[in-house]
Amino acid sequence: MTRRVGLLLLAVLFVGFAVYGSLVPLRFREVSYAEAVERFANTPLVPLPQASKSDFLTNVLLFVPIGFLLLGAVAGHSRHAAILLTLPVVLVGAALSVAIEFGQIFVVGRTPSWNDVVAESLGGTLGALLWVMAGSAVVAWIAGVFRSEFERDRVYRILGLYVGAWAILALLPLDFTVRLEELGEKLRAGRIVFAPFPRGWTLRDVGGTLLLAIPVGAFGVALSRRRQVPRPELAGLGVGLALAVATETAQAFSYSRTADSTDLLMNAAGVALGVALAARWSEHVTSASHAGGRLKVWPLVLFVVWCGALAIRHWSPFDFTTDTSMIRSRIPAMFAVPFHSYYRGFAPYVLVDVTTKLLMAVPVGALLQLLFLPRSNAWRWVMGAVIVALSGLIFLALEFGQLLLPSRVPDQTDVYIGTLGATIGVGLVWLVAHRRPGLDATRPSG
Numbered sequence: 204m205t206r207r208v209g210l211l212l213l214a215v216l217f218v219g220f221a222v223y224g225s226l227v228p229l230r231f232r233e234v235s236y237a238e239a240v241e242r243f244a245n246t247p248l249v250p251l252p253q254a255s256k257s258d259f260l261t262n263v264l265l266f267v268p269i270g271f272l273l274l275g276a277v278a279g280h281s282r283h284a285a286i287l288l289t290l291p292v293v294l295v296g297a298a299l300s301v302a303i304e305f306g307q308i309f310v311v312g313r314t315p316s317w318n319d320v321v322a323e324s325l326g327g328t329l330g331a332l333l334w335v336m337a338g339s340a341v342v343a344w345i346a347g348v349f350r351s352e353f354e355r356d357r358v359y360r361i362l363g364l365y366v367g368a369w370a371i372l373a374l375l376p377l378d379f380t381v382r383l384e385e386l387g388e389k390l391r392a393g394r395i396v397f398a399p400f401p402r403g404w405t406l407r408d409v410g411g412t413l414l415l416a417i418p419v420g421a422f423g424v425a426l427s428r429r430r431q432v433p434r435p436e437l438a439g440l441g442v443g444l445a446l447a448v449a450t451e452t453a454q455a456f457s458y459s460r461t462a463d464s465t466d467l468l469m470n471a472a473g474v475a476l477g478v479a480l481a482a483r484w485s486e487h488v489t490s491a492s493h494a495g496g497r498l499k500v501w502p503l504v505l506f507v508v509w510c511g512a513l514a515i516r517h518w519s520p521f522d523f524t525t526d527t528s529m530i531r532s533r534i535p536a537m538f539a540v541p542f543h544s545y546y547r548g549f550a551p552y553v554l555v556d557v558t559t560k561l562l563m564a565v566p567v568g569a570l571l572q573l574l575f576l577p578r579s580n581a582w583r584w585v586m587g588a589v590i591v592a593l594s595g596l597i598f599l600a601l602e603f604g605q606l607l608l609p610s611r612v613p614d615q616t617d618v619y620i621g622t623l624g625a626t627i628g629v630g631l632v633w634l635v636a637h638r639r640p641g642l643d644a645t646r647p648s649g
Contacts, residue, residue: 218299242315260322264554296328304320365419374457420473423438426439523608541619590629594622
């Protein structure tokens with residue numbers, strides 16, 4: 204599959220997600236075409252200073268990947284072509300936005316908005332400009348994950364992509380401010396917290412922060428080894444801590460985010476744990492993975508520990524109940540339309556929540572795959588399918604457990620997110636472990 208076809212497929216996927224998101228909760232109503240056109244034409248354009256900043260930003264972010272991927276698909280490697288095709292791609296994005304907003308007239312509970320059209324068109328424009336500036340470099344980095352001859356380089360690239368996503372998620376919704384009045388208001392509202400572990404903190408929150416920072420420490424070690432820095436573990440710890448401090452400091456200037464010393468401490472702990480794991484297993488895992496056909500114990504131990512962390516995240520504060528009437532009343536929520544419980548949320552926070560769940564599911568598939576690596580491709584596919592099915596059952600059990608928790612909301616969407624994350628984990632293990640014939644897979648590149 205060529206790069207342009209891959210980018211086009213991804214663009215179609217994002218467009219499909221945008222269309223689906225605009226149609227949730229999928230309750231349609233009959234409206235004549237003439238009436239729909241009249242309603243849409245009479246939809247007011249709220250002056251931007253009076254419009255909801257969060258809604259505007261949500262729609263901008265929704266279309267950034269669409270503009271980025273569409274321009275990459277039509278322009279290919281040529282930067283000159285990308286510049287020439289930017290305007291047509293922006294116009295296609297604007298037309299898509301109009302179609303999506305028009306379609307909301309036919310959905311119960313949804314309201315079209317010209318402000319959304321403006322925001323989505325702006326998002327498509329920003330995405331296209333990002334492609335012109337850095338699209339080829341980003342895609343080349345990702346392509347290296349699949350094409351690199353060396354394991355260490357593939358691990359480095361995968362961790363680099365993770366750290367990029369981790370940093371972006373930490374900074375969303377990108378509503379930075381340096382106005383003293385707004386920073387003072389944020390401080391008074393308790394969104395800048397200096398004292399660690401304030402009243403109301405939960406193991407679920409800080410535990411997730413720690414776990415998500417582990418790959419940041421591993422990336423620091425991988426980067427230091429790539430640069431052939433003396434004492435790469437110590438240098439990697441410095442890199443990881445610098446990233447943790449930088450993101451938490453940036454959150455202090457994001458109006459809607461909370462800068463919290465507890466998060467900084469948990470990020471630091473996660474970074475340190477990631478450095479320790481990288482120092483202990485970075486070479487052992489890749490070399491042992493090629494042995495194939497041998498059952499390994501350490502992935503099983505880590506798998507059990509990770510499942511315990513997922514149970515804490517999904518089930519805390521463990522206020523289980525056996526009230527059958529309450530449980531029955533919660534079953535419809537479990538089987539509601541996928542993403543129904545997310546579409547009314549603030550999109551940047553929804554994106555953070557969904558991506559966090561996805562990332563925390565990746566080790567489930569990865570660790571199960573590391574238990575045993577079949578030598579043949581046929582058995583690899585069989586085992587991969589078994590792992591995906593087993594992962595789906597694990598996340599289904601976690602959601603069914605939430606039926607018994609009055610403080611939690613069960614949702615089949617999270618089963619799909621978790622299963623997708625586990626599937627990615629299986630794929631990542633094979634990307635790292637795959638050894639091409641005739642190549643020294645352990646030799647570092649660059």
